[in-house]
Amino acid sequence: MRRPVRVLLWIVGLAITAYLMVLTLLWSQQQSLIYPAPTKLNPLTGGFEHVTYRTSDGLDLAAGYRAGERGKPTIIYFHGNGADWVSSVNATDRLVPMGYGVLAAEYRGYRGNPGTPHEDGLYRDGRAALAFLATRGIAAGDVVIIGNSIGSGVAVQMASEQAPQALVLISPFASLRQLVGEKMRWAPTGLLLRDRYENAEKIVSIDAPLLLLHGNADTLIPDTHSRQLERLRDDATLVIFEGKGHDLAWHDEAEEAVLSFLQTLDKRGNAQ
Structure with missing residues (x-):
């Protein structure tokens, strides 16, 4: 075999080996990539009761709860993967003064909670959070x-299992599988990905008012995902925020949009 051909085959073999090694790394490390739980904890905040609820697989999860005024709905807030339940308190600080209750839900493996996060596990955590609210009447x-x-993946799953008063998704994806596929077109992510969070498949069957909020400068999850979800629901309300990124949830404009949406629901309910 001529030397140039041997060199070419060697280069191709090396490239294939490197590619397979990268795929193996992605497969083995995907949980830590999907769930980068913060190592630096947000400081505790006042006004919230520290509560614990048990999941169906026996984990005791610590979270934060603040009861609302009589007649006001309670918000259950599922945060993003790089945050913790205290960030949910900050993201609802304009809603609490209006009388809404808040359960700042937490996940396994976050903020010192036991367990390792994964899709089915987070669904169990969400169900435990809703069961906790049931114990509070x-x-x-x-x-x-x-x-x-x-957290949009957990929220959509919970709304598909329960019948909430409303569903609000902030910077959501149509599906995690789709999002990762868009980010890594060079990899067979459909085969590698274990956690998928298929929001688009589930949202069509949810019978609850839906509000979608997204920033058009979001480089992590493009606003095309919220637009895709809106097209699946004729009754959905979509608000796109000019110049806002993936930190939209902590901007006052986002909270004000949620508050306006909830007040509209309150008025609609009182009129019935």
Whole structure:
């Protein structure tokens, strides 16, 4: 065999080996890539009760809860993957003064909680959070579910299992599988990805008012995902925020949009 051909085959073999090694690394490390739980914890905030609830697989999860005024719905807030439940308190600080209750839900493996995060596990965590509210006398119909970023996957699943008063998704994806495929077109992500969070498949069957919020400068999850979800629901309300990125949930404009949406629901309910 001529030397140039041998060199070419060697280069091709090396490239294939490197590619397979990268795929192996992605497969083995995907949980830490999808769920980068913060190592630096947000400082505790006042006004919230520290509560614990047990999941169906036996984990005791610590979270934060603040009861609302009588007659007001309670918000259950599922945060993004790089945050913790205290960030949910900050993201609802304009809603609490208006009388809404808030359960700042937490996940396994976050903020010192036991367990390792994964899709089925986070769904179990969400169900445990809703069950906790039930022990406080709060029915699903009196709950507004809010999900930010990867929390949108938990929020959509919970809304598909329960019948909440409303569903709010902030910077959501149509599906994690789709998003990762868009980011890594060179890899067979459909085969590699274990956690998928198929929001688009589930959202069509959810019978609850839907608010979608997204920033058009979001480089992590493009606003095309919220636009895709809106097209699946004729009754959805979509608000696009000019110049806002993936930190939209902590901007006053986002909270004001949620508040306006909830007040509209309150008025509609009082008129019936």
